[in-house]
Amino acid sequence: MRVLIVEDEPSMVELLRYNLESEGFEVSSALDGEEAMLSIEEQTPDMVLLDWMLPKLSGIEICRRLRRDKEYRNLPVIMITARGEESDRIRGLDIGADDYVSKPFSPNELMARIRAVLRRHNPVLGSDTLTVSDVTMDLVAYKVRRNDRELHLGPTEFRLLRFFMERAGRVLTREQLLDGVWGQNVYVEDRTVDVHIRRLRKALNGENDPDLIRTVRAVGYCFEKA
CATH class of the missing domain: 1.10.10.10 (Winged helix-like DNA-binding domain superfamily/Winged helix DNA-binding domain)
Structure with missing residues (x-):
């Protein structure tokens, strides 16, 4: 399974990459929103971990575009962001994110959420x-x-x-x-x-x-x- 990390902080990318690869996932990354969309179009991942605040194109706009496109509307998306207010979580979920994780987060909890979302989208994985x-x-x-x-x-x-x-x-x-x-x-x-x-x-x-x-x-x- 391949996960695309969309995050503009290199240290966070490396943290996520380490934990995902330790669980057997293949990992690719994008540092801004436009690069993320190009990466998804070139090779669609099995899941996207998506930061809210990104250069060039926000995470919210990326999620909105994915949900409007019939080719990507079922692509699993988990938003990872420092914006932890209830209104932000509701907005992220309403726009189509499958889950929402606030920074700082527990790597173990994040991995559990990733597995849960993947099972919902593809029950055979469990x-x-x-x-x-x-x-x-x-x-x-x-x-x-x-x-x-x-x-x-x-x-x-x-x-x-x-x-x-x-x-x-x-x-x-x-x-x-x-x-x-x-x-x-x-x-x-x-x-x-x-x-x-x-x-x-x-x-x-x-x-x-x-x-x-x-x-x-x-x-x-x-x-x-x-």
């Missing part, structure tokens, strides 16, 4: 199993079944399938798949994605099974919900 269509993935035993057939996947194909299933119905670019499965700091060629997609398809698809991985020409791939 479960030990993922089920999409006729595919079930056991995240504890590392087993995958399609109907009554057990699938034998390598570690990369398992991570790839999990990434797909957690985002079922969304079209994912090769760059998003590379960052989400292999990591942002690992150099892997785009065609490597296609190789592992072929392996995953071969493992998933029996003789009479429909192909759940749809190729979107010139864009990427989508794991179909049905």
Whole structure:
């Protein structure tokens, strides 16, 4: 899961980055509102941690724009700000923020709020199993079944399938798949994605099974919900 931190204080960015990466999240950051919007448009994160007071474009305006855009209206947003008055909290929530955290805050409380918001948006994230269509993935035993057939996947194909299933119905670019499965700091060629997609398809698809991985020409791939 990738979190975008939108915060103009470098020390706060590093504090948030440390705690998020310690919990296994991938992290990117933006120091002003315009940079944040560009980052969201280039690669949509799974959540935005959004400061209220930002250069160039305020956090409130960013949240307002996201909620007006059908592509981003369901993107989870937590506002983090020094403005702790009740009227400010109400305004932030009314504009569409999923939660509101006042500075100073407890890192442990913030992480709990992040997990709670992500579970509300995607309930499967709080479960030990993922089920999409006729595919079930056991995240504890590392087993995958399609109907009554057990699938034998390598570690990369398992991570790839999990990434797909957690985002079922969304079209994912090769760059998003590379960052989400292999990591942002690992150099892997785009065609490597296609190789592992072929392996995953071969493992998933029996003789009479429909192909759940749809190729979107010139864009990427989508794991179909049905």
